[in-house]
Amino acid sequence: MSDSEKKESELPEGEAHEGIDDNGEGVTFEVVEEVAKGKPKKGVYLLPNLFTTAALFSGFYAIVAAMNGLFEQAAVAIFISMIFDGLDGRVARMTNTQSAFGAEYDSLADCLSFGAAPALVSYSWSLSHLGKVGWMIGFIYMACAALRLARFNVQMDTADKRYFIGLPSPAAAAVVAGMVWAANDLGIKGEDVSIIAGIVTAFAAIMMVSNVKFNSFKELDLKGRVPFVVILVVVLVFAVIATYPSGVLLAVFLLYALSGPLLAFKRR
Numbered sequence: 001m002s003d004s005e006k007k008e009s010e011l012p013e014g015e016a017h018e019g020i021d022d023n024g025e026g027v028t029f030e031v032v033e034e035v036a037k038g039k040p041k042k043g044v045y046l047l048p049n050l051f052t053t054a055a056l057f058s059g060f061y062a063i064v065a066a067m068n069g070l071f072e073q074a075a076v077a078i079f080i081s082m083i084f085d086g087l088d089g090r091v092a093r094m095t096n097t098q099s100a101f102g103a104e105y106d107s108l109a110d111c112l113s114f115g116a117a118p119a120l121v122s123y124s125w126s127l128s129h130l131g132k133v134g135w136m137i138g139f140i141y142m143a144c145a146a147l148r149l150a151r152f153n154v155q156m157d158t159a160d161k162r163y164f165i166g167l168p169s170p171a172a173a174a175v176v177a178g179m180v181w182a183a184n185d186l187g188i189k190g191e192d193v194s195i196i197a198g199i200v201t202a203f204a205a206i207m208m209v210s211n212v213k214f215n216s217f218k219e220l221d222l223k224g225r226v227p228f229v230v231i232l233v234v235v236l237v238f239a240v241i242a243t244y245p246s247g248v249l250l251a252v253f254l255l256y257a258l259s260g261p262l263l264a265f266k267r268r
Contacts, residue, residue, distance in 0.1 A: 145205075167260065
């Protein structure tokens with residue numbers, strides 16, 4: 001049974017479903033038969049998209065907060081968006097509700113949450129003091145995030161699952177948001193570090209569209225047994241994050257962003 005046939009067999013009876021015809025011409029509607037056994041609840045299909053919507057809302061809130069000078073809230077909102085973005089795919093797989101619509105919706109939400117939002121937060125906080133150079137850096141970051149997401153979607157089926165090609169857009173957003181959050185906690189004004197902010201934002205943008213490999217950590221076996229000391233280390237890490245979240249998150253994601261080019265240089 002092909003993937004398309006399998007998907008059709010799982011759709012509920014008596015409902016019209018929208019799609020593209022076999023020739024790729026126009027939109028078609030068809031009624032399919034109900035699965036007698038194991039029919040999933042309608043709400044299950046909604047669940048992963050609710051997480052995606054929550055991620056989208058957090059990204060939009062980050063923009064609104066930055067426009068009102070609430071930079072710490074804006075940065076935190078981007079990190080919250082990352083959490084929801086990480087959950088929607090897992091929820092879809094756990095409930096067997098993956099769909100092409102969900103994948104496209106997630107990608108569009110990522111473009112706002114990890115492209116437009118970090119660019120506008122960085123611009124409102126600091127880059128605006130660089131004049132035209134500042135808004136150009138902000139635009140370049142947003143464009144690079146969109147290009148990174150488009151490339152990821154195209155190469156999804158052929159890419160080596162062990163690595164990401166280019167810095168993932170959520171990690172790049174975390175670098176920018178972490179910078180704003182940490183500086184705000186330290187009482188550093190954006191206008192005083194506008195050049196540094198520009199360099200960091202531009203670096204994150206370039207890394208997203210680069211061909212540098214970044215470890216995806218998908219080979220980690222989280223279901224297997226681990227030594228007891230590993231649990232202690234995890235507890236310690238959470239304690240450190242709770243003590244100084246902005247600084248720790250900035251350090252973690254900045255090191256990850258630097259790990260790609262450093263390892264690439266080491267391989268030469």
